[in-house]
Amino acid sequence: MNNLYNTNKRVKIAIIGGGAAGMFAAVSAAMQKTPALLIERKARLGAKVLMTANGRCNFTKDISSEDFIRDVKYSADWITPAIRECPPREIIKFFRSLSIPLRRMSDGRMFPADGKAATIVHAFGDILRDKGLPVLTNCPVRGITPLRGGGFVVHTATFDIEADNVIIATGGASYPKTGSVGDGQNFARALGHEITALKPGLIGMETQERRVTALAGRRFEDGRAKVISPEGRVLFDYRGEVDCEKFGLSGGAIYNCQRYIEHEGLKNFTLEVWFAKERLKFENLRSRPLKEAIVTIGGVSLADVDSATMQSKKVPGLYFAGEVLDIDGPTGGYNLSLAFATASKAVSHIARGERQGSLNFAKRRGGHQKFQRM
Numbered sequence: 001m002n003n004l005y006n007t008n009k010r011v012k013i014a015i016i017g018g019g020a021a022g023m024f025a026a027v028s029a030a031m032q033k034t035p036a037l038l039i040e041r042k043a044r045l046g047a048k049v050l051m052t053a054n055g056r057c058n059f060t061k062d063i064s065s066e067d068f069i070r071d072v073k074y075s076a077d078w079i080t081p082a083i084r085e086c087p088p089r090e091i092i093k094f095f096r097s098l099s100i101p102l103r104r105m106s107d108g109r110m111f112p113a114d115g116k117a118a119t120i121v122h123a124f125g126d127i128l129r130d131k132g133l134p135v136l137t138n139c140p141v142r143g144i145t146p147l148r149g150g151g152f153v154v155h156t157a158t159f160d161i162e163a164d165n166v167i168i169a170t171g172g173a174s175y176p177k178t179g180s181v182g183d184g185q186n187f188a189r190a191l192g193h194e195i196t197a198l199k200p201g202l203i204g205m206e207t208q209e210r211r212v213t214a215l216a217g218r219r220f221e222d223g224r225a226k227v228i229s230p231e232g233r234v235l236f237d238y239r240g241e242v243d244c245e246k247f248g249l250s251g252g253a254i255y256n257c258q259r260y261i262e263h264e265g266l267k268n269f270t271l272e273v274w275f276a277k278e279r280l281k282f283e284n285l286r287s288r289p290l291k292e293a294i295v296t297i298g299g300v301s302l303a304d305v306d307s308a309t310m311q312s313k314k315v316p317g318l319y320f321a322g323e324v325l326d327i328d329g330p331t332g333g334y335n336l337s338l339a340f341a342t343a344s345k346a347v348s349h350i351a352r353g354e355r356q357g358s359l360n361f362a363k364r365r366g367g368h369q370k371f372q373r374m
């Protein structure tokens, strides 16, 4: 038996959620020889990752940490330690080290060269298999109970698991069919964390304007959109794709304007949109619903999580990674990178703690305690 995963011991890290953050956390743990267990509610890992960039997976952007942090804008200070430790170029290096041919677009967006998100998900799966890191699929976690002496019991639908540390990597609350249904936010709330309002990010905006709906299905790759204040000031300006849909507008330029509008809480604004040579103005458009959003704005309050470690300030040993947190980025590979960087930060803190003994789990490691609920 692989003695890293001796079943008589409780596991060092239970990672809840096998999406971008959870898979990256599991791979990081495996590489640092820190015993971990990955628990995923769906039958397969990475359902949402498989959907990214229309199945092509824009996994990061080849830019400096400073530019990355500036572009994310909201939560910039908080994400800085994670991005500095795992910057876009480290992420690129990591995928190159797996011998995955990569493709760089002229604006720095990075994809697997074969244009298949499955290549990335399979690469994670292969490492976990080769390193022997256990993965539980079809295994929804129902709750987490902290133990009085430290550590946790993770309750799944069928059995309980003891762990020294738990990383909640259950994602946002959009595209619930992928398994991201907001469970992690509920676990966090039950354990005393504040959850900021969940709102749709990077999503289309609704209009019945005939000149748009009549063009449903048309893409304008050289589009542009501006958010303008009631006083006529340009608040946000983005050049990128504009798509016409039956419900209204979508595409990168619209998504990034919508993210700005949602973050700023704008109610009165004009959206000026360029379709090739034509320009139309729209007033106070509504976003499409959260369930269709590329990313969830809001989540576990950053005030309750230490940005240097991803550890909860309320419950020692509890960590968060990815979209479950109140972090989100624009289009262009930022959101997957945020998931990877926060996951890496959490695992490196736990692994370092074990080496340095600062988390002091040594005494408890041998024993299989009876649960003591807090």
Ligand SMILES: Cc1cc2nc3c(=O)[nH]c(=O)nc-3n(C[C@H](O)[C@H](O)[C@H](O)COP(=O)(O)OP(=O)(O)OC[C@H]3O[C@@H](n4cnc5c(N)ncnc54)[C@H](O)[C@@H]3O)c2cc1C
Pocket (backbone or CB within 6 Å): 016, 017, 018, 019, 020, 021, 022, 039, 040, 041, 042, 045, 046, 047, 048, 049, 051, 052, 053, 054, 057, 058, 059, 060, 139, 140, 141, 142, 169, 170, 171, 172, 174, 175, 178, 179, 180, 181, 182, 183, 184, 293, 294, 295, 321, 322, 323, 324, 332, 333, 334, 335, 336, 337, 339
């Ligand atoms: C259509 C679409 C396109 C996108 N394109 C891009 C792109 O090109 N580039 C980019 O950077 N980002 C993109 N994103 C955003 C990106 O996919 C997410 O930000 C990223 O996947 C978040 O990673 P995560 O691990 O936090 O959450 P997820 O990847 O959503 O993973 C969470 C996992 O946790 C599991 N889970 C949830 N609850 C439980 C539970 N109770 N027990 C066990 N498991 C549970 C879920 O089943 C899921 O597998 C896109 C998103 C969408 C929807």
